Amino acid sequence: MSVTIKDVAKKAGVSPSTVSRVLSNHPRISRETSRKVKIILDEMGYHPNIMAQSLVSKTTNSICVILPKSAEELFLNSFFMELVRGIVTQANRSGYDVVLSSGGSEQEEVEVVSRLINGKRVDGAILLYSRKDDAVVEFLHSNHHPFVLIGRSEKYPDLLSVDNDNIQAAYDATKHLISFGHKRVGFVSGPPNHVVSQDRLKGYQRALEESGLEMRKDWIVEGEFLQESGYRAMSFFMNLPERPTALVVVDDFVSFGVLRGLHELGFKVPDDLSIVSFNNISIAELSTPPLTSIDIGIYNLGYTASQALIQSIQHNGEKQFQKRNIIPHRLVVRESSMISVNGNNE
Template structure:
């Protein structure tokens, strides 16, 4: 026999409406009550009847995720699976499923998002990154469709977003390399139109300027968020006559490509060149040498983004539109000069 909300309410000694609010992720309930209801939900093995809920509320109980680039590219970068894990964990706790879509070209991305929104497939959308004058944000604003952005945008100040202070994080990472005695510091960047890339470049430039050290244009190499981009970048940088002694790298995965390229060219880290990157994925501690990285709280970024979107869907008023997840510098072997 199927367990009902009334069964859960009776055992938890609360009203059926309270059980419904716990399932929906409504935050205006006491913590003790939430814990008691969730325990009973687990004990009785209750599962929301999404089809019935959808008919009654005209909802799908599904959140959409728009992946940047192709699935192969996304899942070869360890940052995105951890981000999605945070989103899906929070969504499932409120009985929501996840629908992911992508496109290898900008037009394909827009078409995927349009099908999600106009086809009534999802109740809200999570964007995993933003670009300058992002057409996906423009579409969602035009459709007045609920969404949350992981990152920062230049389109609307009212956009609900969850982000890292990337300017500050890059500033601190560059300062760390400067403190190790480096004056010639390069930057292995991501796509030039990504706002996170621009913010991290700004933080890097600010630290270099404050220290009185020049930033050479040839020390900044644009690329993609892929290992092969790091490999190509280091091949170009090490051919320079006046090459940098340290590098800030846009992403840990890209930095693994840098490490591989340096190894093949016969250079050693950090003896010949120091490295520091962003995201602090699990493999950063296990690489040889272990990688200095900024931990941006990737899982928490995804979890918080889903939480804020669910509150928006539940009709909760926003206390603020932008949420900043704290970051921390994790210093390891790759940046420490002997």
Template structure:
């Protein structure tokens, strides 16, 4: 026979209404009472009837996660499991579940978002990207459902909450780090240029060069989407230049792994012949060969803060729409060094 709210109330010596308020995390119940009731639930093996709670509270206690790409493609990038870990940590704390989009195309992901919203399957959503010509964010604005974007919105940023790094400044600092080592010929390899984060990092790279009195050389600026063969062509083009770069800023560490592999196959050593600094600083960065100097964007914290913001917005839909900027840190490892030309 299943344990009921009345059973919990009797054992904890409180009223059934108090147990209900604990389940909804009511501010009217003290932390001491909440702790006692929750301990009793654990002792009795009480499990919440989520379907009944949805009917009573008109709440799913679920957050929808809108993936940048299909789930299968996204999970190949260590950035996404880490950001989901941060999201899950705060959701668990507030007893929210999460639901991921699983579509294999942008249109399929958009259609899943519509189903989440129209079917009232979630109380709010976290969009894991900011992109030009995106269908999802305008739709969520139109539907007036609580949501938070991870990344600076491409437009209408004053109408929504978002969590991000200052990617322009972070890329500027990454470029200046290489300049301080003595590099003057610095390239940039980005990923999908339709995403705002890539545009911001490219702009920061350019600022870093220009403020140091160095020229932005178009032939040094490349981009490719991870998983494609274009990286081979990019490295061929850079190697074929009469005056080659001695260092590269790379906008994502998964792309940096692919670049380092291609350099190694051509007998170009990192960092002696080519210094590399990347973004994200996922756990694999410290295990690359050589360990990679990276801009730590604090991915876990991005997810944690996005989760906190959307749950706050669910509870107060009229709250001021603001941004949260997570600081970045350069983790210096072995993929960068003083260029040989600066030593002679």
């Protein structure tokens, strides 16, 4: 015969409603009571009836994560996997399950989210990136569904979101190269409809302007967050009559393509071209040469987004939380940028 909440409550010396609150991680239950009840739950081998709980509480204790539409972008770029790791870790600690989903287009993404939330299969959603005029954001916002955006929305600046100061981060990356004497600094960007690409471009532009340096359109190349974009960019850059001596690259994974393209063309980093990248993924220090990169706290971005969404769900609008959460960044200097334009190692 299966163990019931009443059985657990009797042994723990608490009410059945207290056991239910412990199971739902209710914030008003003390740590001591929660710990005692959880020990007894484990001892008695209690397994909650999720379907029954959902009918009573009208919640699912599940959240969904909307993944990039490109499977290649997701599974090859460890940035997204590290984000998801942070999300899942925090969700599990809060007693929530995570549903991963995707769509081949924005409209398909809207349909997926609508099916999951309106079908009462999840309580809220996390979007891993922000786009201009994003149909998914529009749907969630207009229907008042709980969600968190990793990034920022130009249209709705007061959305619950987790982000970096990407303008400042790109400014810092560009100024680092300028400090080594570089006056011809290029930029390898991401998709132009992604807000993070726009913000990092703004930071790059601001650093050039403050330093009195020229910003040339032929030194800016747009692409996807994929190695192939960086690889193709090198065919373009290194055939210019006057090419950059340094590059700010929007993403580490794109930088790996840059390094591959330069190697095949017979150029060396940082001797012929210095590079500063973004994200500081785990294998950035293992590339040849190791990449100078802006560490944006990827795991912390995911963890904080999960935490913010679950708090919002649990309090159901009763409490005002900080809407915009900014995760600090830092420049991690490695060999890809540690040479001045006169060829001296610094």
